[in-house]
Structure formats: C-alpha cells, structure tokens
Amino acid sequence: MNALEKLFTRIVQRININLREQEFDAGPYVWDLIPKSQMTKFYAFYGISPDHPLNLQFRHSGLAGSYFLGKIQVTNSLLYKTDVRGDELKKKDDHFQFGKFEIPVSKDEEIVIEDSAFVKTLIHNYSHDPETLEKFFIKDTISTHYANIHGSPSDGCFLGPFSTVDLTTMRDSVIGTFSYVQAGEISHLNVDPGTVWVNSPHSFNFLYRFPLEKLKKYIHFEAGKQPEGILMDFVEDRKQDFQRVFDVVNIDPPANIPATASLDRYAVVNSVVEIGENVLVSQRAYLENSVLGKGANAQENCFIINSWLEGNNVTAHGAKIIEADMGADVFVGFNSFLRGQADSRLTIGSECIVMPHTIIDITAPLTVPPGHLIWGLIQNKDDLKTNSMPLSELAAVETAFFRGSMFFEGSGSDFVSAFKGRIHHILEANGAFYNKDANTGQGHAQRNQNMSFNTIQPYPRGDQEGLFPTILIQP
Amino acid sequence: MNALEKLFTRIVQRININLREQEFDAGPYVWDLIPKSQMTKFYAFYGISPDHPLNLQFRHSGLAGSYFLGKIQVTNSLLYKTDVRGDELKKKDDHFQFGKFEIPVSKDEEIVIEDSAFVKTLIHNYSHDPETLEKFFIKDTISTHYANIHGSPSDGCFLGPFSTVDLTTMRDSVIGTFSYVQAGEISHLNVDPGTVWVNSPHSFNFLYRFPLEKLKKYIHFEAGKQPEGILMDFVEDRKQDFQRVFDVVNIDPPANIPATASLDRYAVVNSVVEIGENVLVSQRAYLENSVLGKGANAQENCFIINSWLEGNNVTAHGAKIIEADMGADVFVGFNSFLRGQADSRLTIGSECIVMPHTIIDITAPLTVPPGHLIWGLIQNKDDLKTNSMPLSELAAVETAFFRGSMFFEGSGSDFVSAFKGRIHHILEANGAFYNKDANTGQGHAQRNQNMSFNTIQPYPRGDQEGLFPTILIQP
Numbered sequence: 001m002n003a004l005e006k007l008f009t010r011i012v013q014r015i016n017i018n019l020r021e022q023e024f025d026a027g028p029y030v031w032d033l034i035p036k037s038q039m040t041k042f043y044a045f046y047g048i049s050p051d052h053p054l055n056l057q058f059r060h061s062g063l064a065g066s067y068f069l070g071k072i073q074v075t076n077s078l079l080y081k082t083d084v085r086g087d088e089l090k091k092k093d094d095h096f097q098f099g100k101f102e103i104p105v106s107k108d109e110e111i112v113i114e115d116s117a118f119v120k121t122l123i124h125n126y127s128h129d130p131e132t133l134e135k136f137f138i139k140d141t142i143s144t145h146y147a148n149i150h151g152s153p154s155d156g157c158f159l160g161p162f163s164t165v166d167l168t169t170m171r172d173s174v175i176g177t178f179s180y181v182q183a184g185e186i187s188h189l190n191v192d193p194g195t196v197w198v199n200s201p202h203s204f205n206f207l208y209r210f211p212l213e214k215l216k217k218y219i220h221f222e223a224g225k226q227p228e229g230i231l232m233d234f235v236e237d238r239k240q241d242f243q244r245v246f247d248v249v250n251i252d253p254p255a256n257i258p259a260t261a262s263l264d265r266y267a268v269v270n271s272v273v274e275i276g277e278n279v280l281v282s283q284r285a286y287l288e289n290s291v292l293g294k295g296a297n298a299q300e301n302c303f304i305i306n307s308w309l310e311g312n313n314v315t316a317h318g319a320k321i322i323e324a325d326m327g328a329d330v331f332v333g334f335n336s337f338l339r340g341q342a343d344s345r346l347t348i349g350s351e352c353i354v355m356p357h358t359i360i361d362i363t364a365p366l367t368v369p370p371g372h373l374i375w376g377l378i379q380n381k382d383d384l385k386t387n388s389m390p391l392s393e394l395a396a397v398e399t400a401f402f403r404g405s406m407f408f409e410g411s412g413s414d415f416v417s418a419f420k421g422r423i424h425h426i427l428e429a430n431g432a433f434y435n436k437d438a439n440t441g442q443g444h445a446q447r448n449q450n451m452s453f454n455t456i457q458p459y460p461r462g463d464q465e466g467l468f469p470t471i472l473i474q475p
Numbered sequence: 476m477n478a479l480e481k482l483f484t485r486i487v488q489r490i491n492i493n494l495r496e497q498e499f500d501a502g503p504y505v506w507d508l509i510p511k512s513q514m515t516k517f518y519a520f521y522g523i524s525p526d527h528p529l530n531l532q533f534r535h536s537g538l539a540g541s542y543f544l545g546k547i548q549v550t551n552s553l554l555y556k557t558d559v560r561g562d563e564l565k566k567k568d569d570h571f572q573f574g575k576f577e578i579p580v581s582k583d584e585e586i587v588i589e590d591s592a593f594v595k596t597l598i599h600n601y602s603h604d605p606e607t608l609e610k611f612f613i614k615d616t617i618s619t620h621y622a623n624i625h626g627s628p629s630d631g632c633f634l635g636p637f638s639t640v641d642l643t644t645m646r647d648s649v650i651g652t653f654s655y656v657q658a659g660e661i662s663h664l665n666v667d668p669g670t671v672w673v674n675s676p677h678s679f680n681f682l683y684r685f686p687l688e689k690l691k692k693y694i695h696f697e698a699g700k701q702p703e704g705i706l707m708d709f710v711e712d713r714k715q716d717f718q719r720v721f722d723v724v725n726i727d728p729p730a731n732i733p734a735t736a737s738l739d740r741y742a743v744v745n746s747v748v749e750i751g752e753n754v755l756v757s758q759r760a761y762l763e764n765s766v767l768g769k770g771a772n773a774q775e776n777c778f779i780i781n782s783w784l785e786g787n788n789v790t791a792h793g794a795k796i797i798e799a800d801m802g803a804d805v806f807v808g809f810n811s812f813l814r815g816q817a818d819s820r821l822t823i824g825s826e827c828i829v830m831p832h833t834i835i836d837i838t839a840p841l842t843v844p845p846g847h848l849i850w851g852l853i854q855n856k857d858d859l860k861t862n863s864m865p866l867s868e869l870a871a872v873e874t875a876f877f878r879g880s881m882f883f884e885g886s887g888s889d890f891v892s893a894f895k896g897r898i899h900h901i902l903e904a905n906g907a908f909y910n911k912d913a914n915t916g917q918g919h920a921q922r923n924q925n926m927s928f929n930t931i932q933p934y935p936r937g938d939q940e941g942l943f944p945t946i947l948i949q950p
Contacts, residue, residue, distance in 0.1 A: 043724065043929070050937030054944055249518070249722050249930070452932035454518070455724070460927045462525030469529055472947035 004036060004062055004466040008078060011117045014140045018156025018172050022190055026142050026158050028223035033119050033144060034080050039064045039466030040458055042081065042246075046473065048452040052087040055110060056473040062458060062466050067266075067283060071110040082118040083283065083300055086111040088429070089126045090133060098130040109134050116141040121159070122300055122317050125151035129169040129185070145227050146235065146301065147175075148317050148334050160193060161227040162219050162318070164334045164356060177221045178210065178231075180334060180357040193221075196357050196375060200418065204410030208355075208376050211405065215377070218337065218359055230361075231337060234320065238286055238303070241268045260436050262449045267298075276311065280430045280445035293328070295432030297445070306342070310350065314426050324348065327370060331423045333358065340366070348374075353391065353419055373416075375406060391416050479511060479537055479941040483553060486592045489615045493631025493647050497665055501617050501633050503698035508594050508619060509555050514539045514941030515933055517556065517721075521948065523927040527562040530585060531948040537933060537941050542741075542758060546585040557593040558758065558775055561586045563904070564601045565608060573605040584609050591616040596634070597775055597792050600626035604644040604660070620702050621710065621776065622650075623792050623809050635668060636702040637694050637793070639809045639831060652696045653685065653706075655809060655832040668696075671832050671850060675893065679885030683830075683851050686880065690852070693812065693834055705836075706812060709795065713761055713778070716743045735911055737924045742773075751786065755905045755920035760790075768803070770907030772920070781817070785825065789901050799823065802845060806898045808833065815841070823849075828866065828894055848891075850881060866891050 001009070015026045042065030046056055055071040066079040070086030089109035090096060096103045109126055112135055121143040127136035128151045136153055143149060143159040152165040159165065160177035169185045176193030183199040191197070194210030219229040226232070245251060251265050254273075261279040263269065268286045276294040281287065285298040286305075293311030298304055303320040310328040315321060319332045323340035325347045332338065333356030340346030344362055348354070349370030360366070360378045368374055368384065373394055376387040386404035397412030408415075427433065431443025458468045476484070490501045517540030521531055532548040541554040545561030564584035565571060571578045584601055587610055596618040602611035603626045611628055618624060618634040627640040634640065635652035644660045651668035658674040666672070669685030694704040701707070720726060726740050729748075736754040738744065745763040755772040756762065765779045768786030773779055778795040785803040790796060794807045798815035800822045807813065808831030815821030819838055823829065824845030835841070835853045843849055843859065848869055851862040861879035872887030883890075902908065906918025933943045 040927075048932055048934060048944060050934050050939060247724050249724060450935045452515075452518075452935045453930075454932050455928075455930040457523055457927035457929050459523060459525050460925045464525060469523060470947075470949040472945075472949075474945040474947075 002466075003464050004039060004078075007060070007062070007076060007467070008034060008036070008117065010076070011078065011115055011140075011142065014115050015142050015156065015158060018140050019158060019174065021172065021188060022174060024158060024174055024190075029158070029221070030117065030119075030142055030144070032224075033226070034078055034117060036466065039078070039080070040460055043455040043457050044068070044079075044468070045453050045455045048454060049447070049450075051447040053108075053475055054473050055108075055475075056471065058456075058468055058471040060470075061468055063456065063468050064458070064466070071108060072113070073110055074113045076115050077113050078117040079113070079121075080118065081120045082123065083121075084111060084113070084123040085125075086136075088124065089136065096130065096133055101130060103130060103133060105133050107134050109136060111136045111138070114139040116143075118143045118147075120145045121147045121149060123149045124300075124317070125167075127151060127153050127169075128167040129153050131169070144221070145232070146318055146335065150317070150334070161221050162231055162335050162357075164318075166334070166356070177227070178215060178219050178335070178357060180355075182356075196355060198355075198415075200410075200414070203418075204408070204412070204415040206355075206406070206408050206415065208406040210359075210377055215359075218361075234303070234337075238268070241270065241286065242266075242284065244268075260431075260434055260446060262445045264448065265451075265453070277436075278432050278434045278445050280432075280443070280448070282444075282448075295427060297427070297430045297432065312427055312432055314423060314430075316356065316426075327352070329423075330354070331419075337361065351391075353423070358387075376404070477941075478939050479514060479553075482535070482537070482551060482942070483509065483511070483592065485551070486553065486590055486615075486617065489590050490617050490631065490633060493615050494633060494649065496647065496663060497649060499633060499649055499665075504633070504696070505592065505594075505617055505619065507699070508701070509553055509592060511941065514553070514555070515935055518930040518932050519543070519554075519943070520928050520930045523929060524922070524925075526922040528583075528950055529948050530583075530950075531946065533931075533943055533946040535945075536943055538931065538943050539933070539941070546583060547588070548585055549588045551590050552588050553592040554588070554596075555593065556595045557598065558596075559586060559588070559598040560600075561611075563599065564611065571605065571608055576605060578605055578608060580608050582609050584611060586611045586613070589614040591618075593618045593622075595620045596622045596624060598624045599775075599792070600642075602626060602628050602644075603642040604628050606644070619696070620707070621793055621810065625792070625809070636696050637706055637810050637832075639793075641809070641831070652702070653690060653694050653810070653832060655830075657831075671830060673830075673890075675885075675889070678893075679883070679887070679890040681830075681881070681883050681890065683881040685834075685852055690834075693836075709778070709812075713743070716745065716761065717741075717759065719743075735906075735909055735921060737920045739923065740926075740928065752911075753907050753909045753920050755907075755918070755923070757919075757923075770902060772902070772905045772907065787902055787907055789898060791831065791901075794829075802827070804898075805829070806894075812836065826866075828898070833862075851879070 039062045044063035044066045046068040057073040059075045061074045062078040065081035067083045072086040090105045092107050094105040138154045140156045141154045145161040147159040148164040150166045153169045156172040157170050159175045162178045163175045164180045166182040168183050171187040173189040175191045179191045179195040194215045196208040198206040219231045221227045258277045260277045263281040264283040266283045267281045270288040273287045274291040278295040279292045280297040282300045286303040288305040290304045290307045292309050296309045296313040298315045299317045301318040302315045305322045307321045307324045309326045312329045314331045316334045318335040320337045327350030329351045332354040336358040338360045344365045347367040352372045355375035372388045374388040394412040395416045400409035431445030433441040514537045519538035519541045521543040530546040534550045536549045537553040540556035542558045547561040565580045567582050569580040613629045615631045616629045620636040622634040623639040625641045628644045631647040632645050634650045637653045638650045639655045641657040643658045646662045648664040650666045654666045654670040669690045671683040673681040694706045696702045733752045735752045738756040739758040741758045742756045742760045748762045749766040751769040753770040754767045757775045760773040761778040763780040765782045771784045771788040773790045774792045776793040777790045780797045782796045782799045784801045787804045789806045791809045793810040795812045802825030804826045807829040811833040813835045819840045822842040826846045828848050830850035847863045849863040869887040870891045875884035906920030908916040
C-alpha cells in the first residue's frame with residue numbers, strides 16, 4: 001500500500017468513527033470514487049492577484065485537478081477536482097453581526113481542511129458560525145460529486161452527490177444525495193436524499209422532500225457504484241469541453257467582453273455568447289449560445305445553454321439552465337436543473353426565486369409568472385401550481401401551511417426578505433452594481449480580471465506518487 | 476516607480492558598489508535587457524520528482540520564464556528566463572576531497588541567490604569552493620544572455636553575454652563577453668571579452684584570446700544596446716519553436732525514445748531525430764534532424780541540427796552543432812559554435828576535446844582527426860592547424876609553449892587527464908553508462924524521466940506587478 005492509499009484508508013476510518021452512532025460506513029461509497037491512478041494525472045492550480053491576499057499551505061495531500069484562491073490550509077487530505085475559494089473570508093478587525101452580538105474578528109479567517117476527502121466538491125464563502133469566526137474548519141469529512149460546502153464548517157460528515165450545505169455548521173451528520181440544508185447548526189443528523197430544508201430558528205422553516213422514485217431518474221447513488229442519472233450524464237457529456245481549456249497554458253479571451261465584466265479563463269464558451277456589463281463568469285462555468293444581461297452572474301459549475309438571461313440574474317453554483325428565457329433579477333439556486341426544449345421553452349418571469357435544488361424538466365412550454373417562489377420537481381403546469389407561489393402571498397404567511405410535499409411554518413415575510421437580502425448581497429459582491437464612471441461597487445467581476453494561475457503537480461513516481469510536496473504560498 | 480523597478484535599481488546599485496574599484500557601471504548594459512513589461516508575461520516553473528529532494532524558497536523576486544529544480548533560495552532578485560538547477564548539490568555527510576583535505580559536508584548544500592539579476596543564464600552544479608561547501612552563494616551579481624554560472628559562487632560580479640564561469644569562486648570581477656574562466660578563485664579581475672582561460676594553480680595554465688575584430692561578427696555587446704551577432708541571431712531565430720513547447724500543458728513524447736533515455740518535455744524536437752539508449756536530452760535543448768548515439772548527452776540550451784553523434788558525446792550547456800559528424804566520445808564544451816554547411820560538413824574524430832567557447836565556422840569541408848584538442852576561432856584548414864593539437868602531444872608538454880593566440884604552461888599530462896576525468900564524470904552523472912540489466916550506473920537520463928512541472932506566476936497587476944508571492948516548496 002503506497003502513501004496515497006494509506007492516507008485514503010485513514011480518512012475513511014476517521015469518518016466512520018465520527019459516524020459510528022449512525023452505523024454509517026463511507027467505505028463502499030467512496031473506494032472507487034477517488035480513482036487512485038488518476039491522482040497523478042491532473043494538475044492542481046491556484047490564482048495570484050493583488051486583490052486576494054494569499055496564504056496557501058498544502059501538506060501531505062493529494063490535490064489532483066483542484067483549484068485554490070485566497071487563504072487555505074490543506075493537510076492529510078485528498079481533494080479530487082475540487083474547488084476551494086478562500087477569497088471571501090472574514091478579515092482581521094471585521095465585525096461579525098450575529099443577532100444582537102457584534103463580534104470582532106481577531107485575525108484573518110482561513111479555510112482549514114484536515115483528514116478529509118472530496119470529489120468535485122465546491123467549498124466557498126466564509127464560516128457563518130459565530131462560534132468559530134477565524135477558522136472555517138472542514139475535518140474528518142467526505143464529500144462526493146458536485147456537492148457544495150458553502151460557508152459551512154464540518155466535522156465528521158458525509159455528503160452525497162449534488163448535495164449542498166449552506167451557512168450551516170455540521171457535526172457527525174450524513175447529508176443525502178441532492179439534499180439542500182441551510183439550518184445554522186446541525187449535529188448527529190441523517191438527512192434523507194432529496195430533502196430541501198431551510199431553517200432559521202425562531203423565524204421560519206421551509207421543508208420539501210422530492211418524491212424519491214421520480215428523483216432517481218435524475219440522480220441516484222448507492223454503495224459500490226458511481227452516482228447515476230440525468231444530472232451525472234449531463235455533466236459527464238460536457239467533460240471534454242473542459243479538458244480543452246485545461247490543456248493549454250493561455251487562452252485569449254473572446255474580443256467582445258466588456259471591460260467591466262470578467263470571464264474566467266477556465267470557463268467554457270461554446271458558439272456565440274453575449275456577455276453584458278458587470279457580468280461575472282466563474283471558473284468551470286459552461287456557456288453555450290446564450291445571452292447574459294448586465295450584472296448577471298454565472299457561478300462555478302453552472303451551465304447556461306441556449307438561454308437568454310435579462311440581467312442581474314444569479315445562476316448559483318452547479319445550477320443548469322437550458323432552453324430558457326429568464327427575466328431580470330431572477331435567482332436560480334444551487335444545483336437546480338432547469339431544462340426546457342428547443343420547441344418547448346421555459347420562461348421565468350422577473351424577480352422570481354428558484355429555490356436551490358429545484359428541477360424543472362418540461363416537454364411542453366411553461367411560463368412562471370414574475371415574482372414567484374419555485375421549488376421541488378416540476379414537469380408540467382400542474383406541478384408548477386403545486387410547487388410555486390407568489391412571493392407576496394408567501395410574505396403574508398404568519399403561521400404554517402402545507403403545499404404538496406412542501407411544509408412552511410413561521411414568518412413568510414422574514415423568509416422572503418432574508419432571501420431577497422441575500423440575493424442582493426450576492427449581486428453586490430459579484431460586482432453587478434459596479435459603476436464604471438464613479439468606480440464604485442467593485443466586486444468579483446472587476447477584481448477577478450487578469451488573474452494569474454499557477455499549476456502544481458504531485459510526485460509522479462515512487463512511494464509518494466499522487467501526493468504533493470509541501471507547498472506554502474504567502475504574500 | 477513600482478516595486479519591480481525599485482528592486483532592479485537596487486540590484487544595479489549594489490553591483491556598482493562592488494565594482495567601484497573598476498569604475499564599472501552595470502546600468503547602461505542592463506537597463507533595457509530585463510524588459511520590465513515582460514516580467515509578467517512568462518510563467519516560471521519547477522520540477523517535482525522523488526529523486527530530487529526539494530527546498531525551493533522564493534521571496535520578493537521576479538522569476539519570469541525561469542526554471543528550478545532541487546534546493547534553491549531566491550531573495551530580492553530578478554531571474555529572467557534563467558535556469559537554476561540545485562539537483563547536483565552536495566549532501567549532508569558527503570565528503571569533499573580538495574587536495575589533501577577531506578572535508579565533511581555538515582548539511583545539505585543549497586544555491587542561495589540574493590540581490591542579483593540574470594538574463595537567460597544557466598546556474599548549475601555545486602560549489603567547488605572548499606571554503607563554502609554548504610552554500611553555493613550568488614549575490615550582488617548581474618549576468619546577461621546565455622551566460623553560464625557553473626559550480627561558481629559569485630559575489631559582486633558582472634557577466635557579459637555568452638560568458639562562462641566554471642568551478643571558480645569570483646568576487647568583484649567583470650567577465651567579458653564570450654569569455655570562459657575556470658580558475659578556482661578570482662577576485663577584482665576584469666576579464667577581457669573573448670578570453671578562454673583554464674588555470675589550475677601549481678599544475679597548468681591554458682590561455683587563449685579571440686581576435687576581437689573577428690569575434691565581433693559572432694557576438695558583440697556594448698552599453699545601451701542588446702547583444703548582437705551571429706550567436707544572438709541564431710538563438711533568436713529559434714525562439715518560436717520554444718514558445719510552442721511552453722504554450723501547452725502536456726506534450727506526448729515521441730514514440731521512439733528508449734526506456735533508458737530521457738527527453739525533457741521542454742526540449743524542442745524538429746523533424747526526425749533518433750535517440751539512442753542512455754541518452755539525456757535536457758530542458759531547452761534543441762534537436763533537429765539528427766542522430767544521438769548511445770550515451771550521448773545534449774545539455775541545456777544546446778542546439779544539434781542536421782548532425783550525427785556517434786555515442787557518449789557531450790554537448791555541453793549552450794553548445795551548437797550544425798551540419799556535423801561527431802565520432803564517439805567527442806566532448807564539445809560550453810557555448811561552442813560548430814557550424815558546417817550542407818555541402819561542407821564538419822567532421823570531428825572520436826575522443827576529440829573541443830574546448831569551451833570554440834567557434835568553428837566553415838565554408839569548405841573540414842575534418843578534425845581523432846584524439847585532438849581544438850580551441851579558439853577556426854574558419855578553415857589553416858586555422859585548424861594553429862588551433863588544434865593531438866592530446867598525446869599536449870600530454871607530453873612539461874614546460875610552456877605558444878601556438879597562435881594560445882599560451883600553455885605547466886603539465887600537459889595533468890591538463891589532459893583533468894579534462895578526461897571530468898568528461899568521464901559528466902557521462903557517468905548523466906547516466907551514459909547505465910546498465911539496464913544490472914540496473915547500475917543510473918544518472919540524470921534515467922532519473923529525469925517522468926518528472927512533473929509546476930508553473931508559477933507573479934502578481935499580474937498592482938504595485939507588486941511582475942514580482943512573485945513568497946513561495947516555499949518542501950518535501
């Protein structure tokens with residue numbers, strides 16, 4: 001057994017110890033997911049820019065195909081084609097407002113990854129846990145394909161494919177396939193596959209469960225197998241296009257990108273794509289024959305194909321938009337899959353909020369009126385009736401109600417304003433409101449321009465094959 | 476003035492202070508040689524392999540286009556397209572034999588570069604100075620195009636283009652254009668352009684001076700201008716071919732490389748090239764339509780074009796061989812320029828030693844018989860008579876003699892055996908004598924196979940533009 005295999009075995013054992021109460025064994029799920037022979041094949045890389053102070057520390061880890069930006073420590077871990085961005089962390093002397101507490105940040109926050117393994121996982125944002133402001137820790141954690149760990153410290157957890165944990169500190173928990181959790185703090189929980197859960201204690205609670213038999217067609221994961229279904233096939237079918245952008249050292253950007261927009265050099269752009277002012281297209285985004293209006297942002301791992309986005313749209317991490325027309329200010333949450341057809345387009349009215357992990361998959365044209373909340377699985381007009389409601393109607397709710405497989409309780413108005421506030425913040429942070437003349441409102445779209453990328457590779461042979469040397473990058 | 480310009484100004488000032496006695500001003504020679512705008516354009520890179528323990532430390536430096544392997548520290552320096560290899564350094568507990576002294580090496584040696592600027596310079600090998608076994612220092616030094624600093628610690632020196640300092644510790648000295656110095660220790664010396672000087676105190680002394688009017692056509696350097704001449708044009712004309720190999724992330728090696736040979740992935744191979752067993756082709760070597768027999772080695776920055784090398788040939792750093800047939804065991808020293816023509820080939824017999832910095836440039840066929848020493852400028856048969864002699868004849872010399880512009884004194888036999896010993900050592904270190912079946916005699920040719928290369932880039936914008944972040948790479 002070489003050093004890489006020993007490390008992997010050790011990580012699996014640690015997760016299993018953390019999850020012993022639930023008698024969960026991560027081994028059968030992950031033995032074949034991290035292809036040991038592939039760990040030497042793909043370079044990892046990190047970004048250099050004056051706008052993102054660096055502190056990268058890699059020790060005794062495999063990093064194949066992974067990307068890093070900002071302040072990140074990785075020790076005794078395997079990060080396979082994973083994307084970790086430590087460029088949105090809190091800074092020394094920031095103040096973090098949590099309820100009535102205004103907590104000073106005593107030193108620059110760092111993402112600290114230890115004894116963990118990730119497959120194609122996105123780790124972003126900052127720790128929203130008021131208990132640990134300076135350290136966004138992820139330890140003894142295994143995460144599988146296209147999962148998102150977003151502002152969520154984790155200790156002893158397993159995340160299924162296409163799952164998202166958002167602004168939530170998690171301990172000793174299993175997050176099921178395609179589940180979305182935003183709940184502040186969870187512990188010793190086993191979240192079933194296909195759960196969409198947004199909980200703000202003392203304020204509101206949103207809970208939806210996908211019908212598992214129907215979800216299976218889209219994504220399904222069982223021990224000893226690779227994840228399967230339309231979502232996997234969809235991304236696998238487009239792998240070659242990404243290979244192309246990783247195989248060359250420099251790519252000239254298309255000529256028609258406005259000076260206020262940024263298109264990451266590791267994004268894929270197929271056929272004619274129109275990019276408006278203040279647009280942010282992030283790493284590993286995939287654009288094909290589409291229009292992105294002013295201030296729209298296409299986040300990591302999203303796909304936008306044959307679609308028209310009016311402006312100030314958020315297409316969150318891992319969301320897919322195909323054959324669709326999106327009004328202004330539409331938000332599409334994490335890992336959503338919105339698929340119209342060439343002859344049956346999907347139209348979503350302005351200011352709609354598409355909940356994270358929503359699947360719209362239609363064979364007849366479908367139109368969502370403006371200002372609606374949309375969630376769950378929608379395959380036709382009837383599904384839409386059950387799985388959507390005007391935001392104004394939701395804002396009036398003060399107690400609780402069921403609608404189809406969705407349950408809501410608490411303050412609808414708090415829920416709507418929390419969501420709207422967050423969308424505004426995302427647009428702001430991404431530079432959607434940048435004013436060129438006044439040079440105000442700079443965000444990622446402006447700051448991510450003209451970044452340098454450095455590649456790193458592991459030992460190509462010997463006992464340490466697949467593991468990287470110790471690498472420290474500091475300002 | 477941004478940080479990069481400040482650093483450059485500071486380096487020039489430091490060199491001028493060291494060279495104040497000679498009233499040498501490096502400024503006019505180098506202001507335009509390190510193109511500040513280019514310092515962000517080229518990535519630097521380093522090799523990762525289990526056979527070369529790493530300790531790379533880069534601080535407050537520009538490294539555009541440079542390469543690193545092994546144990547190297549760079550601080551407050553500008554290394555433009557420079558190649559530094561710290562993979563041949565002495566190791567802790569080695570013993571260094573110097574005359575009657577057997578000196579223990581107390582810790583792993585490192586190359587330590589401070590307050591220096593290099594343009595396209597090669598820095599290789601280990602410090603041959605018995606006074607400083609653990610630190611191969613290069614400080615307050617400026618070196619220009621295609622110079623070689625080979626096993627030569629330096630403090631306060633300026634090296635002209637295509638100059639070589641070999642196994643010599645130098646202080647407060649100026650090495651002229653195309654000069655070769657191998658003299659153990661030099662201080663406060665101004666070596667004129669076109670000097671070839673090999674001095675072993677108490678043993679022998681070899682001194683040749685190129686006719687400057689004739690050398691001018693090949694290489695010429697004056698204040699305020701770029702270096703000029705055939706040597707510069709020759710390498711500049713082939714720049715595009717190197718650009719090609721640097722623009723892609725991976726290159727598949729040609730199918731016909733024997734398993735015991737290695738062809739660096741950053742070498743250029745044009746049209747059909749035949750590579751024998753145990754051959755080493757180093758980084759930035761250039762091969763075109765040639766045959767390299769068993770155990771031949773093509774070192775960094777060498778060019779071999781339309782030529783046939785019989786086997787166990789050494790083509791040293793920066794040597795050029797064009798339209799030539801080389802017998803077995805021929806040695807061609809640093810920066811030599813050997814140019815036959817398609818209809819006037821150059822033939823060099825087996826076991827010849829072509830002195831470093833030899834120029835053979837012919838328009839009629841020319842044959843050098845086996846076992847000769849060759850030096851200086853040779854353009855025809857008459858020149859060859861003046862600038863060559865049988866090694867056996869030289870070995871018999873015990874006093875002193877002039878031949879043309881060459882002066883020799885001391886023990887010819889010591890000179891010949893020192894050279895032969897060194898050639899044998901080079902072949903051995905490069906793996907020319909590797910025995911596949913017994914797995915003995917492994918050298919660079921075998922160990923450099925399957926190396927990983929990591930790229931690094933500077934800050935692309937802002938005050939630090941062109942400077943790299945602090946980068947530490949350790950095992």
